[in-house]
Amino acid sequence: MINLMNNKYIQLEQRNRLLITYLNNPSANLITTGLVSELKEICLEIEEGNDIDVMIIGSDKVMDFSQGTSPELKEDLNNRNNKDLIEDILNRYRISQAIGNLKIPVISAIQGKCYGQGLELALATDIRIGSEESVFSMDHVSLNTVPWDGGTQRLPRIIGIPRSLELILTSRQFHSQEALDIGMLHHVVPQKEVLEKANEIAEMILTGGSIASKYAKEVINTGSDMTLDQGILLETDLTMILQTTKDRKEGIDSFIERRPPNYTGE
Amino acid sequence: MNKQSAAYYEINNNIAEVYLNRPEQINAFNVQMRDDLYDIFSAIHVDTNLKGVIIFGNGNRGFCSGADLTEFGTTPSRVIAREARYLRDVWSLIRSLNIPTLSALHGFTIGSGLEMALCCDTRIAALNTEFKLPEVALAMLPFATGSQTLPRTIGRSRALELLLTSRWFSATEALNIGIVNKIVEHQDLRTESFSELNKILEQPTGATILARKAIKRGADTTLINGLKIEKNLSQSHFLAILNQ
Secondary structure: OOOOOOOOOEEEEEEOOEEEEEEOOOOOOOEOHHHHHHHHHHHHHHHHOOOOOEEEEEEOOOOOOEOOEOOHHHHHHHOOOOOOOHHHHHHHHOOHHHHHOOOOOEEEEEOOEEEHHHHHHHHOOOEEEEEOOOEEEOOOHHHOOOOOOOHHHHHHHHHOHHHHHHHHHHOOEEEHHHHHHOOOOOEEEOHHHHHHHHHHHHHHHHOOOHHHHHHHHHHHHHHHOOOHHHHHHHHHHHHHHHOOOHHHHHHHHHHHOOOOOOOOOO | OOOOOOEEEEEEOOEEEEEEOOHHHOOOEOHHHHHHHHHHHHHHHHOOOOOEEEEEEOOOOEEEOOEOHHHOOOOOOHHHHHHHHHHOOHHHHHHOOOOOEEEEEOEEEEOHHHHHHHOOOEEEEEOOOEEEOOOHHHOOOOOOOHHHHHHHHHOHHHHHHHHHHOOOEEHHHHHHHOOOOEEEOHHHHHHHHHHHHHHHHOOOHHHHHHHHHHHHHHOOOOHHHHHHHHHHHHHHHHHHHHOO
């Protein structure tokens, strides 16, 4: 079971096998070490347990998704002792790898501002829903840093190198429609419907086979880093493993019998 | 092979016209169709007179409704199933053709139907085309190479959403995200498809073949290695022209 209580910077809501995680560090949802360690703890619980098949990450009420890293990072770097490694300090703020490594599909429900590391966090999720009012910016360079939580690698893999370069080098703000057009967002809806849309997508995923969902994520992400022929071998092997599951038989039976499937995740 | 087969082909003006031919089953891909297509594309591979290939789906209802699930689960073991996957590898046969390939899509274009189209260079879709990759909803994966060709066509992020949700999408969305190259009125599909392929075939053949090779081979490697591939291919082409 996921422990839903005792979090200070995030709020959790579990609906059967869906976990909704609200970032809750008012009002800008700045990313602090506290928020990061709570999120990492949740990722660990999801990976170790077998309770959750889809996660949504959003912001509570009408708060921004996240305006980026807390200024505490700068203080931590300034106050460091000589023996402290900068890498260790940054790692206490990094979160995208924990999210990106999750085997289950993760959806981000983005409203308000989504800047800097907040955007890097969203890029580590699999499906991004934006509100019509959302504003985005990869603003690191304007703040004299570089993206350091996966942004320089994930953004080009999502929208291509030329567009990534332009957005990162100019640090300019852009809106949901542009984000949709360039493929950074999958859907854009009015602000009050963002969570609803994320839920709708989550429900669509949850009606499918949970092992197949995880494998789909693996075969696309891992396969994209391989040659086409290697990727095809991976596709075949994962398909063969899926053929041994009960869910796969149920999928075909339900299709032939023209009824909804009843998957058990086995 | 004749018009009673699950697939057949005709040659006109050095273009191979391949027809999926189970219109009653919306051209569902079954073992018979796989074997027919394997024979067809093997023959196309060795026919040096051919300049291009177009795949059509017969009947009004769709290009191909995907794998025929009534035949699933009949393989004795996973070991044999895995071997069978590579014995009659239609997908690799289509991808490895040396000449331009195009699929002309209409109506239901689902699962392995879409995957077959993704093995081609170009896709033209009628406005009424309805797409879907239903595998994850059926607790499977696309396994006609679509899990690899789709992200390489539209990017991993958009591909993941379509796979995970198993949702329907329209010809217009397919055009916007880059799955199809052009959408046309259904009645014009045949004419427009030939016209698109002919635009490619009107170009000098040798250069066309080499450009396809450079793009396909280079896509699988680092930029530096891709540039080496381009260098070798283009230099041998210049040499060939000079020796003519």
